Amino acid sequence: MKTPTDSERLTRELDWNLLRTFMVVVQEGSVTKGGNRLRLRQPSVSQALKRLEDRLQTQLIERSPSTFRVTPAGQHLYRECIEVYGTISRAISAGQGIEDELTGKVTVAAFSRIESDLFDRVLSQFHSLHPKVGFEINVMPSKAVRQTVLEKGAGLGICLVYDKHAKLVYEQVYRCYFGFFCGPTHPLFGQSNLKVQDLRGHSSVTFKTDQLWDALRPVALMRAHHKLDDQVTGSTSHLGEAMRMIIAGLGFGPLPVHVADAYVQSGQLWRLPPYEDTLEIDVHLVTNPNARLNRAEDAFLEFFRGELSKVPLEERTYKSGLQQRQFSD
Structure with missing residues (x-):
């Protein structure tokens, strides 16, 4: 022997x-x-x-x-441990869902926050079809989403993307545009016909992905070109906290225009230049073709992809819906 x-x-x-x-x-x-x-x-x-x-x-x-x-x-052992732990966890989940009626849990890693009518509809319709399937949505920075999916810690991820990893599959969920905004106590609040140069010298709030080498590269390029990044008073990976700091007056900052619209209408935010929707950001569904998904995740991913295929990108593109007088007064 x-x-x-x-x-x-x-x-x-x-x-x-x-x-x-x-x-x-x-x-x-x-x-x-x-x-x-x-x-x-x-x-x-x-x-x-x-x-x-x-x-x-x-x-x-x-x-x-x-x-x-x-x-x-x-470090080498840690990477191997993560791989093994993720595989075992998903194998257990898969084994628990072998029934005629679809059960189990769908684990999603997601950046904050997903503002998509299509994604909301997918969740609602899938739940109606399979009410015994549970969901766990873990919020984290976009880089962490990618790493979690790569390590098989989540069945799928939804995040901003700058550099695509060769071992992952990317599918565009929606496109949005960022703009700069300030809160009621900011010196520029309520002022019209501003130019981007007018933001220079004012304190600002940023996202941690607002870097030339990261997912909000278009925003970072705008800041760098117009020298708007000298006085950063707040940074975060969470959209809600960025909005909180901007409204509180810590500084002006970038936000998705379709999310900020309602706050502009209620008087909590003010749109700053550039007024045109030029800072284009794409949000992707990220999956690992080498991950072993459980039955619930397989079904949800198939359903999600089916709904994506039905809706052209133009209908999944979000721009500002406001025709604001502030731009021309």
Whole structure:
């Protein structure tokens, strides 16, 4: 009989709880925070990490009272742990949904916030057809959405996209346009016939994706060209919080014009130049063709794609619906 290699023996004998502990500690960036999430005391977590390192005969995390650094070996192991954990989780979900009536859970990773009539309709109609299917929508930055789908932690993602990953499939859900807005206490609120240069010198609010190398590149290019990014007083990955800071007067900032329209009408926001809808941003459905989806996710993805195919892009493009006097007064 063939003698097992050291690698085979290690795979057979390794305690998977140690890998999960390691994975959570890396995600939390702290032994203490990892222990809190696992509901374990800090000494137990430290001991588990030491056991894993001893078993693998390599240091995974450099840790001291003032240091926490994942070593290259630890980074490689973490990526493998995420892949395995995601595959196992999805296999369990798939096994739980083998029934005549469609059940199970659809996990969606999404940026904040999806303003799409089509997506709302898809959710509503799919729920009517399959009321026993549950949904878990996890909100996170667009980069994190892509990474989560890549690691098979979610069946599908909806996000802004700048650089497309070769292992993922992208399908456009809708197109929107961003514009600059300010709140009632801002010096430019209520002023008409402004030029983009008039924003120069005023404080601003940004999204973390408002960078030349990220999803809101058109907005970043506009800022850079007109030198509007000298005084950034607030940044966020969440649309609602960006709007809160703009309305509160922290500075002017970019928002999707079709979302901001209602707030302009209610007097909470004021549109600033450029008044034309030129800052074009696309929102995509992102999937991993190598992920094993459960039955509910397979069905939802097929339904979603079917609805997308029925609606031309022109009807999934959102511009400002306001004919505002402020542009010409």
